[in-house]
Amino acid sequence: MAKKVTMSELARLAKVDISTVSRALNDSPLVKPHTKEAILKIADEIGYTVNVAARNLRKQSSEAIGIVIPLAPGSEQTISDPFFLEMVGSVSHAASQNGYDLIVSVPQDEMKIAERRLLRSGRADGLIVIGQAGRTERLNAMSASNSNIVVWGGAHGEQNYTLVGSDNVKGGKLATSHLLSLGRKNILFLGDVSLPEVDLRYEGYVKAHNDASMAYDPDYILKLNFGGQSAFNGVLKFIDEGFVFDGIFAASDVLAMAAIHALQSRGKSIPEDVSIVGYDNIGQAQLSTPPLTTINQNITQGGAMMVDLLLAKIAGKPAPSKFTDTELIIRKSCGGVG
Amino acid sequence: MAKKVTMSELARLAKVDISTVSRALNDSPLVKPHTKEAILKIADEIGYTVNVAARNLRKQSSEAIGIVIPLAPGSEQTISDPFFLEMVGSVSHAASQNGYDLIVSVPQDEMKIAERRLLRSGRADGLIVIGQAGRTERLNAMSASNSNIVVWGGAHGEQNYTLVGSDNVKGGKLATSHLLSLGRKNILFLGDVSLPEVDLRYEGYVKAHNDASMAYDPDYILKLNFGGQSAFNGVLKFIDEGFVFDGIFAASDVLAMAAIHALQSRGKSIPEDVSIVGYDNIGQAQLSTPPLTTINQNITQGGAMMVDLLLAKIAGKPAPSKFTDTELIIRKSCGGVG
DNA sequence: TGGCTCTCTGAAATCGATTGTATTTTAGCC
DNA sequence: GGCTAAAATACAATCGATTTCAGAGAGCCA
Missing domain, CATH: 3.40.50.2300 (Response regulator)
Known part of the structure; x- marks a missing residue:
């Protein structure tokens, strides 16, 4: 087990205050370039990595988003459905492009639990929900109490949350x-x-x-x-x-x-x-x-869209619902009548 | 945005100290049943959820595991490969069964970064790595410095980390x-x-x-x-x-x-x-x-195995490498010679 | 009733970072 | 060189929980 190396340890080695170390690591202009370099060098040598729990606690954010895949109750569909899985892959890619972690949640029970567990607990800054079967009301409620939600689904006009989907x-x-x-x-x-x-x-x-x-x-x-x-x-x-x-x-x-x-x-x-x-x-x-x-x-475009919209919401910017490009791909399973 | 409700708010409402609230929520035997009930009731009413950043900071653990999918450089394989995706689904399921969150990471760069980002940062308590192509040495090193790693791959006898895979x-x-x-x-x-x-x-x-x-x-x-x-x-x-x-x-x-x-x-x-x-x-x-x-x-069995072994490691228990059941499934793509 | 144990609750330290404010150092200028 | 302004650093409060330790009150027995 790697012994933990904290910021104060790093400060001690660099012979500066921990606040200076923090600023140096965050590339603050308040720190003299020379000092900054020295600190970064030592940080690299001892393999320092910021403790995200402490960071998140102080900053009140998590740099992570959650993807919730609530399986339609009674449907045979499982998480192994290729569509869902490809969506996870696509969202994962888009999230990491933006420096965010992705937390996967496949709630067995009610979706409310997932929301609590991820959003209100501060584990994630926003939520992407795949599919809305029979949950429009709950999603509306969730969206009202916390706007950092983007949903994949079909537009029926009764949603007041941000929606992404094909046309x-x-x-x-x-x-x-x-x-x-x-x-x-x-x-x-x-x-x-x-x-x-x-x-x-x-x-x-x-x-x-x-x-x-x-x-x-x-x-x-x-x-x-x-x-x-x-x-x-x-x-x-x-x-x-x-x-x-x-x-x-x-x-x-x-x-x-x-x-x-x-x-x-x-x-x-x-x-x-x-x-x-x-x-x-x-x-x-x-x-x-x-x-x-x-x-x-x-799906690829859709995942990127959802992440972009979600990050916009988190940043307090508007995030209107959108369609992905929806097109016909012609392959051999269709042919004209003899 | 739901206004945050903290533990001290809850303590104020229940007219007890925050420490008692903490114990009540964690079902400590130190709290009188009557008090405990009252606190839980109020907690439910105001929709309290523990702040995981604070909790993790104090407890020095995260209740989350990471799954790392390092794509073989130069290979055409992408995260959309069904095998990887099914593995994510399987691990996700097993993790949530055990009350753990799953963080998905598809490192673009070196795997060392992913390790730092997830493990040393305290974001995850352990790591599941899918595939070991050309990374045996690094995995050995990672495993030496932090034993909470389980890898999916093939047994070549040169690994000193816990390995799961088919035979x-x-x-x-x-x-x-x-x-x-x-x-x-x-x-x-x-x-x-x-x-x-x-x-x-x-x-x-x-x-x-x-x-x-x-x-x-x-x-x-x-x-x-x-x-x-x-x-x-x-x-x-x-x-x-x-x-x-x-x-x-x-x-x-x-x-x-x-x-x-x-x-x-x-x-x-x-x-x-x-x-x-x-x-x-x-x-x-x-x-x-x-x-x-x-x-x-x-794959389903494999995901569960890896999670079980990883949690065992986290708990300080031994976690020997294992094979999944490997069997031939006969379908129609095979037939005898005419 | 005094003393003692046993329950239960409260006070306070702590986890590791960020950030507003105070303080020191440096630079610029006459 | 002495003064002021600006730059760089240090100090200290804070985020929200957990946990050790100490103390209050209840119950028991002689």
């Missing part, structure tokens, strides 16, 4: 229009439309049909949570019950990949028999067979 | 033996054998051949880093140069999936023409087409 309606429309333009007529929607974001993607699905003056069957929705397994089974059942379809728009890439799988296991080929579009553009999307056409949520 | 030799042998038992004779190895872990997997590959009295061609190695793109290109090139092979053992699932892809784009079918085994068992492995036969590293 879900646009994304849904892009995906569906693409399928329609390929000549697909019976498009199955995969996703639980009672979830925020997913409802907006379905709204885009409807709009695309209307814009193209095409009819859509409201029964062509498989209300699936985000788990791959339930999607696999759901699609199999849908096929086996005799429903006919030639296109699928899935509310996530994991669902889309599970659907591809289910179709293939029933002897259908993609994209000849059924064209498929996913949503998210997770890393694995381009490695699926066939590579998946999908809506790019731009 | 890479066994895994490589299981994978290769399986391919040989299916009648495959020319097995391509995908992976950079100059990396730790990968070399051990190749060692297993060699052993399996020896055990089966089969010859192997030392040229059948594609020295790929972990990036999917380079694997895709590498395999294409290998095919186009006229090399003949009927099996692939890839050092990671991402590589295996990229290989499947490359083969399919050259008109080969899996598993009829080529049997493929991956390594890791990431979540997407079962959703690939065909589903991927792979070696399960048991």
Whole structure:
């Protein structure tokens, strides 16, 4: 165990007061350059590192932000979902670029606990919350009592907190229009439309049909949570019950990949028999067979946006909600009708 | 911004000394049950949360652990690699189960910085390091000066730090033996054998051949880093140069999936023409087409193991290195010879 | 009732830094 | 050289908790 080396130890070695050491380390102009150099040299030699607990206590800040991933209760989705994980990676990168640490929290219980544990305890200066399923009110309350919160989710107009997300309606429309333009007529929607974001993607699905003056069957929705397994089974059942379809728009890439799988296991080929579009553009999307056409949520951009907005809030500056660039990525899981 | 409520505020309201409040909140037997209840009730009402900076400063601990993901310099691998991300998820889960926070660090620079920033600064009580490529010496040094480190990697016998990982030799042998038992004779190895872990997997590959009295061609190695793109290109090139092979053992699932892809784009079918085994068992492995036969590293178990061992170390107890359960998961990417 | 033990609570030191204020040193100028 | 202003450093309070030690009060026994 490395014996701890404190600032007063460093001060003693440099034969100056501890306050001078503090200023020197923080590059204050109050310290004579010559003295500063000497102190920094010694600090480096003895491997001094400031004690953040003391620093945070005095400065009343933590130089850390928290990312909270509250899993939708009852959903199969786990932290192992690639979308969440990529989001953690992206936020982690953006945070460290800004010199902030990232604390990951996957609350088992109520989100209120996570807020207390991270924000009010002073552990983090701000919070990024991924997903808002059924928590709009709580998020509004949290945001009212402490404004340093940025949320990833879909814009429903009932939020008074800063929101970042893809343009879900646009994304849904892009995906569906693409399928329609390929000549697909019976498009199955995969996703639980009672979830925020997913409802907006379905709204885009409807709009695309209307814009193209095409009819859509409201029964062509498989209300699936985000788990791959339930999607696999759901699609199999849908096929086996005799429903006919030639296109699928899935509310996530994991669902889309599970659907591809289910179709293939029933002897259908993609994209000849059924064209498929996913949503998210997770890393694995381009490695699926066939590579998946999908809506790019731009997770990397989104993570950076959230961190930027959060730091702006922490600094007391305005932080308006934003969309990430939302675009269609065309790969081989879509093809025109024979 | 919620106005901060401190312990002395709480003490004032409860008409007791702050020291009594502290004891009450920490459930000390020194406080009369009646008093304790009253204090807890008020604390709950005003939403008091202990200030961790003050607490950590006084207790000289942080109740947090750090996970460091030093990307191999020069490798294509990014934090978005599913293996790393799943590891973060797994460690995060295990940490929170034990009441610890998890701080994610993806050092851009030298790992020494991360160690300083997290450990010596008192931000974290211990560190989990994922991967040891080219850092054995530094890790040994870190471990010598502060023993609260657990590393994920391959056992080469030159480490004096606590190591957790899959049994890479066994895994490589299981994978290769399986391919040989299916009648495959020319097995391509995908992976950079100059990396730790990968070399051990190749060692297993060699052993399996020896055990089966089969010859192997030392040229059948594609020295790929972990990036999917380079694997895709590498395999294409290998095919186009006229090399003949009927099996692939890839050092990671991402590589295996990229290989499947490359083969399919050259008109080969899996598993009829080529049997493929991956390594890791990431979540997407079962959703690939065909589903991927792979070696399960048991990431979930590994994360829990590392956290357990790290907390043991922090508590001053012994923490011996361990293997996770390493097993072959048979899916459809392997098939016998026609 | 006096003395003693046993509970419980309060006072005060402490963790390691930052920062406002006081004080010393240096520099500039006639 | 002596005076003042400016620059550099030292002093001391402070952040919010934990914990040691001391003391107050209650209960018990003779």
